[in-house]
Amino acid sequence: MPHYPNKFARFWQELKRRKVFGVVGTYTATAYIIIEVVNNLVQSLNLPPWIGPIVVLLLVIGLPLAVIISWIFDFTPQGIKKTESLEEAEKRVIVPKPIKKRLRLSYVLNAALIIAVLILAWPRIFKSDSLKRLASSGEKVAIAVIPFQNMTNDTIWNYSEEAIQMNLISVLSYSGELRVRQKETIDQLISTNGFAEYSSISPRIAGSLSRKLDADIYISGNIQKAGTMMRVDAKLVGTKTMEVLRSFHVEQPVSDNNIIPISDSLGKKILDFLQISKLIKENPDIWRNFRSSTNSPDALRSMIYAARAMVKYNLPSAIKYFEKAIAADSNFIAPMGELAFAYRNSRMVNKALSIEGKLYGKRDQMSPVDQLRADLLHAMFFESIDVQIDLLKQLQENDDQGNYHRILAGNYIVMNQFDKAILEYEKSLEIWRRWGKAFLKGNPAYASLGEAYHRTGQYKKARRIYREAERVNDDHTSIYFSWIIRDQAALALTEGDADRADKYIEKLISVQKENSVSEAGIDAELHKMYRQAGDLDKAEEYLRKALTLEPENPQRLNSVAAFLIVYDRKVEEGLGLIDKALELSPGNGDYLDTKGMGLYKLGKYDEALELLEKARDLKKPLYSHEISSHIEEVKKAIAEQK
Known part of the structure; x- marks a missing residue:
């Protein structure tokens, strides 16, 4: 005789024996079909709208009645009979009968119900996108x-x-x-x-x-x-x-x-x-990253062209299309913020400040998330990194996107907090992987995270992230992908694999030439590669080659001078080169910063502080974390002298 250890187990067994679950399932499926049919008839025959809710109410009331009836009675071939108790069923001797396989009417009815429910529910569950x-x-x-x-x-x-x-x-x-x-x-x-x-x-x-x-x-x-x-x-x-x-x-x-x-x-x-x-469906990565709305297809199309140009770091083309997007819809927020950065990176500071001011002036008309974005853009121009980090964390809480983690990681890199930067880069890629391959193509986080892994000695992880970048990017001949190749070469050099490094270097030069990069530009990329690999002699060699090809380029002069000064290689020569750069471009805050750090390295702290503060003032109203941190470093050295 079966033994039931507790009342619940006995009750559960009774529910199954009395076929209550089957009745509930059949009733629910039948009710769903009735509701769908009634809804169709109400609209097709213009019946009173209250009929649908009445039918639903009656069906809900009928459910407990069906449960009670299924508990008390049983449908048998001999008709409706009262269900006997479990004790009576256990006492009755059951004579087994030969099993004959036949198709029961109940099976047919259940199959018909399942098919009907699937037909009615399929369009609701699997809604195909009409667009x-x-x-x-x-x-x-x-x-x-x-x-x-x-x-x-x-x-x-x-x-x-x-x-x-x-x-x-x-x-x-x-x-x-x-x-x-x-x-x-x-x-x-x-x-x-x-x-x-x-x-x-x-x-x-x-x-x-x-x-x-x-x-x-x-x-x-x-x-x-x-x-x-x-x-x-x-x-x-x-x-x-x-x-x-x-x-x-x-x-x-x-x-x-x-x-x-x-x-x-x-x-x-x-x-x-x-x-x-x-346009949104063809370019989900751009739309999801920016999300601000426009009703102008011309504005959105120009925004997409501009974003594609930014991936290739084609600033003139990006600026042209960002401007077109704003001309088509002056309230389209996304291109305004991006245009401000494009102007700034093109050293068109006044234009950058003008467009940022226009965007910030629209702040009161924005949603709370867009207000935070406007605050972040404002902070990236005028506030310290600490303020930027606080705003990025607020944005993550309200509208978590991969871009916020990537920008935050970049701030941690500037502050030499590489472990924190790596975590944020990893989080950014986790989000983009969930969103799909479109968000991973041309994504700068791959190169940045690989460099951070390399810098912290996590070479295996760096190789893995570069391989993923290879898989998700179909075009291995773009300027963007040349950064991946450059970093792969640097990693191979660090690990002492000369053959592999040579293959990457050859490929890097080929891709750069294919993208019409100048000889001086290629030498500058090779300088970055060797510097990342820790070979400062080779890094200096290629930096000097770039300068030889463009001797009157103040930016090249500043790059060589800064390298010689920062790495304590030839500080006095660096000062001579930066003086020449300042002759070609007087009043440049970045060049004065380089000279100030050269004087600091020579122990001329007061002169250095004077130049660095002048560089900071020339940058105003823009905030420069680099110059501000240099000023603090010199002030600390002066205080220690006293």
């Missing part, structure tokens, strides 16, 4: 415009139902990416289905018409009037899912002459939305 075809090259989206409904209570405006439909079809037909169902086809289908009044076309019926027209999307709407104003509302709806993709509205003064302008305005809004949707 995803926009991102497929050469594939057009079919769209149907259903006649609008006159809701003004004035029959004089009945003509506008078809007038707006006809004009919208005309406007949308100009797009080469849409297949617009023509009015005659739609009218014929409506007439065939017996709809004399457009007001009787419910959303469910509109969806049915759209499916018969084999349209991916349909547009429906209504005309309303309030006083002297007319308002036209329109909805863009996915045919398969019946999901409203976007709503639009246009208001104009009441006038017969305004129907065409209203239609044109609606058509432009719809086309802009569809074009923006296509």
